[in-house]
Amino acid sequence: MTRPKSEAEYLASLVPPSFAATQLGRRTLFKGAVGGAAALSVPALLAACSSSGTPAATGGGAGSTAASKGTVSFGSYQSDATPKKALAAEIADFQTTTGNTVKLNTVDHNTFQENINNYLQGNPDDVFTWFAGYRMRFFAAQGLTGDISDVWTKLTGFTDGFKSSATGDDGKQYLVPVDYYPWALFYRKSVWAAHGYTVPTTMDQLIALSKQMQKDGLIPIAFADKDGWPAMGTFDILNMRINGYQFHIDLMAGKKVWNGPEVKKVFDTWTSLLPYHQTESLGRTWQEAAQTLQQKKAGMYLLGLFVAQQFTAAEQSDIDFFTFPAIDPSIGSDALDAPIDGMMMRNKPKNEAGAKALLTYLGSVQAEKINLANDPGNLFPNSGLDTSSYTALQKKAAELVGSAKNIAQFLDRDTRPDFASTVMIPQLQAFIKDPTKVSSILDSIESQKKSIFTS
Amino acid sequence: MSQDYPLVAAQTMIHAPAEELKLRRRGRGRRGLHGADRIVVLLMVAIPTFLVLALVWFPAVSTVLLSFTSWNGIGGLGTIKWVGTTNYVNVFTNYPPFTPAIEHNLLWLVCLFVLATPLGMFLAVLLDKEIKGSRIYQTALYMPVVLSLALVGFIWQLFYSYDQGLLNAVLGTHIDWYGDSNVNIWAVLVASSWRQVGYVMLLYLAGLKGVDPTLREAAAVDGSGETSTFFRIIFPVMRPINVIVFVITVIESLRAFDLVWVVNKGRNGLELISALVTQNIVGEASRIGFGSALATIMLVIALVFITIYLATVLREEK
Known part of the structure; x- marks a missing residue:
């Protein structure tokens, strides 16, 4: 490459090739140059110029606005210390490699979730943290989130x-997965x-083990x-x-009844296990509860991988897990909950090019590498990531998920939020x-389900 | 001319142009108010009216209207679907948390009346005696009122936690204060009363300070004992304070919300109507119509008390 003629061209040369491939129409480019520097990511536009070999004159035209780089706003629910x-660290890396500025807006995790409806209908950030599953498809179907198929x-890996x-339901992509975690004992x-x-491999063994633990x-x-x-x-x-x-998916979709023999059997089995669960x-x-496990007062705990957060660094290597044993041999034990967290883009973001650049970056191996170095409580979906620095626990969890035939998201991510929160929780x-x-509980669930799913 | 303007200084009259004076006189003749005054009065009526309409009546009427609809809160008003009384039918027949919520709201009201208010009154009487360190007690008892209920909930969480709480550790008990649905409403009521007592105490303390000391002296001269003086003379004299405390107690018990929300989001034994409204409307659930039906029911209950209160006040004024 020849010596850059302007600062803008120099900045453009810093953009990684994966991102430089962004195809931008001339119209967008024009809007960017005219519409002002603040709204659109100038380096992104320049990167597009350089890759498509646009004459330097165009680049120079936009170059005057290069001093104020594009700003992407980013709404995050990662309020806990480790993921935050x-x-x-990822954002810092994104800013230095692309020259974009990210305006991070971190909100308490639960508050973010509870306000999501108002947030998305108000003035959401260009990019925001969210979940896969029904929760993602719902907002996509409402037109509140942006199509990121391009x-x-x-994205690779x-x-x-x-x-x-x-x-989403329309076959387009709306989310970039960034991490996930399996549920296990x-x-x-x-x-x-x-x-x-x-490790028990059948229900009988699990019960025998529980009895032994009580002794x-x-x-x-x-x-x-x-x-x-x-x-x-x-x-x-x-x-x-x-x-x-499949029954889980159909049940969550409201296609199966809750007071039939199938669900009844689930609760009966649960009843037989309740005596071995921690009371109160x-x-x-x-x-x-995780601390009772950590303090060696409890033998097992069915939870997500994030249970590791409640253990000290020295204890991490002492944690192990196994997937819930098979109950019906014909069904086996190759399905599990492994909720996926991801990033989404608002509908009509203020800085679409910048938002998509950020999303592309967040799904990249580079970003996940930084994530992995900072957060041992998760797994990372990009197969291009070198997982040799995974802890033993992470490696095993990745194997478990990799060997699972079917992965569910979680009850409250696979079904309507109004049903999950106002009916299932109580x-x-x-x-x-x-x-x-x-029996009466299941009748009530079914009757409430009908009123909600038909509303 | 000067007879018409008794309140206007002579100099002002001289400087005022004849034209304006004419206008003023006409304005005065018709309404008794000058142009500027009229605008001020108009604004003073219009602004509060607008605020009341926009901030009270519009939301209240919208809530009632929305309670007959089904809407997930997303998209324009065109997506609202009229469903008649379905939401109310569901609230009463197909929503298990509703009955406990009504019971808990009533229990809250009764408890604040029967326990918190008399206790606050009692403490006020004690503190009024100018006992040593009265100021310290006063501050200590009033402290919880200054704290937000959310913070109060957090503080009590430290007492009530099953595995790590102070109460179980000190008493050696194994009571699941916040988890056992038979116990947790009482645990929360203690926390709520803790706060209410301070509030009521302060109001009565202010009331007691305002009671004319000659009344007490007269009672003492007539040979009335301490107790009978309080109940027969002081308490009736403090009527305005009593009314305020009554209203505050009702309001507090109807809008009780933060505490249970902090504890467990108003579930499992801590159902309150306000918490159910929030569960349904705020958050991802967005059952706007259903939540509005619950809110309307709450509004009706509040109206009952408001009517009683207004009826009493108006009857007195006559």
């Missing part, structure tokens, strides 16, 4: 499974070694449901073991409170 730090043409998790190796426990003075299965969602994980896995993945679960947060808590009322 990881994201900040970003997907540039994603399996079809991840691509379909990012695809976690335990401490040292505790199990001390008692000589082995040994341990709580077999740590459990908490104060916040309402952790019990959904238990329901999901039992449902997928007893009725299979409705007043306990998942963090407190009813699951009612079941935990008094398992003998399961």
